[in-house]
Amino acid sequence: MTSPLDHDDIIELVREPIDPRLLIEHVRASEDGAIVTFDGFVRNQSHNRPTLYLDYEAYESMALTKMREIVAELHEKYGIHRVAIVHRLGRLAIGETSVFIAVSAPHRAAAFEACRFAIDTLKRTVPIWKKEYFEDGAVWADGELPPAAVATPRAKPAS
């Protein structure tokens, strides 16, 4: 469940408002020199229809697993030191943060790349859905179909 090195990451699904300052403080370490963050928040319209609010739901156990996989990749491929990645569920009002990501690294290039990778991968692979509520109804947002159609490995060979 955890990577071999204890990176002291925060990986959470929450139902309360997200406080970005706490997450930024958490990843800030004296051996690093750069933090890059992504703050995703609720837009006031969707396809030019005014939005009232959004409702997020998740397949929570799997979502956390996929978020941990993203974080493991940030450490292994991007040399990221600490990560905070938090997604909120339930009803969110316009302007409220739905997802916040903070990554720290010794230098900025890795931090920018890693943060971009994290949000792009989350939006493609983490099983979370949002329903958009309007004056005259509600729709599930168009999403991305995860790249899951690849053949799965067969049962592990006996060893």
Add this chain to the structure above:
Amino acid sequence: MKVLFFGRLKDVVGQSEESLDFTEASTIEQLFAACAARNPELAKYRSSVVASRNQEFASWDTRLQPGDEVAFLPPVSGG
């Protein structure tokens, strides 16, 4: 076997979770077909759904074991 539906599929099925004893379904594809037989509306979503088995994405030909947790997942829209 536990079968989970999320997002618009949950609306279609009318519930998020079913405990099913599908002795006739040995793959995820067959399980989906069995669910669609009970709820014909589901069949329309076959091409826009992916599946997971025990919290990992799984292809449609994945073989099922007793006690598996299978979920049918519409396009994800987190963020």
